[in-house]
Amino acid sequence: MDVDVSELQKNKIEEQYSVLTSNVTSVVEKAELKRKIKDSVINNKPLNVKLGLDPSAPDIHLGHLVVLKKLKQFQQFGHKIHLVIGDFTGMIGDPTGKSESRVQLSKEEVEKNARTYVEQFGRILDMRNVEVHYNSSWLEKLNIKNLIDLLSTTTVARMLERNDFTKRFNNQTPIYLHEFLYPLFQGYDSVALHSDVELGGNDQQYNLLVGRRLQDHFDQSKQVVMTMPLLVGLDGKMKMSKSKHNYIGITEKPDIIFGKIMSIPDIQMLEYYKSISTFSDKEIDVIEKKMNSNLINPKDVKVMLAKDIIKQLYNQKSADSAEQEFNNVFKKGQVPNQIPNFAWNGDSEVSISTLFTTTSLLPSKGAAMRMLKNGGLRINSKKLKEGDSKVTVSDGMIIQVGKRKFLRIKY
Structure with a gap:
């Protein structure tokens, strides 16, 4: 030879x-x-x-x-x-x-x-x-x-x-x-x-x-x-699984994927980089050293990761748009461009807890009341107060839990 x-x-x-x-x-x-x-x-x-x-x-x-x-x-x-x-x-x-x-x-x-x-x-x-x-x-x-x-x-x-x-x-x-x-x-x-x-x-x-x-x-x-290796889910504890509700689906919309990746615990980021990103080992080593030396903001590291994964699943344009959407919603407090609809078949006037649990934005009335107390509920971008008890349901109204969960009511 x-x-x-x-x-x-x-x-x-x-x-x-x-x-x-x-x-x-x-x-x-x-x-x-x-x-x-x-x-x-x-x-x-x-x-x-x-x-x-x-x-x-x-x-x-x-x-x-x-x-x-x-x-x-x-x-x-x-x-x-x-x-x-x-x-x-x-x-x-x-x-x-x-x-x-x-x-x-x-x-x-x-x-x-x-x-x-x-x-x-x-x-x-x-x-x-x-x-x-x-x-x-x-x-x-x-x-x-x-x-x-x-x-x-x-x-x-x-x-x-x-x-x-x-x-x-x-x-x-x-x-x-x-x-x-x-x-x-x-x-x-x-x-x-x-x-x-x-x-x-x-x-x-x-x-x-x-x-x-x-x-x-x-x-x-x-x-x-x-x-x-098994990828740890969004909870930072258990392996990613649909049954554990700690997953990111690859067919989810880019802005949803972006938001979920931004919620990953900081301690899990490098594992995600090594397991599912397209970054080379040398590039990941540089990122790790910068993180350990506080030379880079963990949020910026997550942004790079989110855009990399979305580019793999969709394209660069989708990754850039998802980042812009995230900034609009989380930094500027704007309403997302795409919001899922919920067909309301109940009464026109209901309690706040009924509204947010019937739409499945929250699992229980107790959770709704705790979120209300903490200032985490909004209707049409207006924060609800702890003293509020009932709300009038109208077509097109947007209800919100925290910074990530939105629904548009169709009535």
């Missing part, structure tokens, strides 16, 4: 390995990944990189952007991305992190949710170079003999190594046999695709490692498992 070409290939291998292993939680095994990258470069053959998706909900949030960013890096190096929509496994339900058996989705529900993924993932990935699979296409073909063979690859003891199953077993919470099938079926997806690399959140490591074991059982080269 020509020395110059060999040296060029070596540089490509080192570059890919460095980029692809940055900001990951774990790689099983690193030596295998480097070997696979080397074989790919030398033979000019892309790696098969897999991401499995359980379509239990129709929308994705910025937490998914962590793994999507890594997939994009693989894609930019010329590797083949395989998205596996778990339409079959979704009817079982992933037991990961669950304290009880999950409700099984119908085939119609799974298919409806799955259809939204392609459009949403297309905001980050070049879907022209992505293969989308539905695992029912191979799992539905398994017969009883195949199923018995699959079940023979693991033991009950090994299944109980999972923290969620262990907790449920110790708490005498029922564990149903069909739940044991989920990691086996997800692992079989890797066999069906001959995947070289599989990505997932660090809470998915058990399921991903099952794929390695099954590939070995079926005399295939074992996939490398790469797990990604």
Whole structure:
């Protein structure tokens, strides 16, 4: 082999390995990944990189952007991305992190949710170079003999190594046999695709490692498992999740995304930069040093982050407009350009607490009264006073909670 070409290939291998292993939680095994990258470069053959998706909900949030960013890096190096929509496994339900058996989705529900993924993932990935699979296409073909063979690859003891199953077993919470099938079926997806690399959140490591074991059982080269950090939500405590109401949806309007990012606790900003921004490691190091030296305002750091993420999901113009909207509302006290409508069907004169709870701007009348006491309620930009009790509802009136929640009444 020509020395110059060999040296060029070596540089490509080192570059890919460095980029692809940055900001990951774990790689099983690193030596295998480097070997696979080397074989790919030398033979000019892309790696098969897999991401499995359980379509239990129709929308994705910025937490998914962590793994999507890594997939994009693989894609930019010329590797083949395989998205596996778990339409079959979704009817079982992933037991990961669950304290009880999950409700099984119908085939119609799974298919409806799955259809939204392609459009949403297309905001980050070049879907022209992505293969989308539905695992029912191979799992539905398994017969009883195949199923018995699959079940023979693991033991009950090994299944109980999972923290969620262990907790449920110790708490005498029922564990149903069909739940044991989920990691086996997800692992079989890797066999069906001959995947070289599989990505997932660090809470998915058990399921991903099952794929390695099954590939070995079926005399295939074992996939490398790469797990990604879980993005902490807006509360600064729990992982981002729709069920925990601490999420930022990637299809939300730019001004909403901007406002939510500005509410992230300062201590979480660098994690967001490292996990989902397009800033380089060197740029992030500079930002961190400036923050530690009080040479930059944390608010300005959040603005840069918000604009970067919106640019990824939309475009630069949307990012600039969202910043302007934020400044108009939060700095100048103006009303947003776009306000959701609420069709009012109640009485024309109601209590303030009824108005703000019926419109779901506040969860309870007690919360409404506390917000009123603190001066956080407005109607048509006029602050309501603690002594106010009732209000006359009119068409077009704008009600407001704090600086971020607005509704226009249609009556």
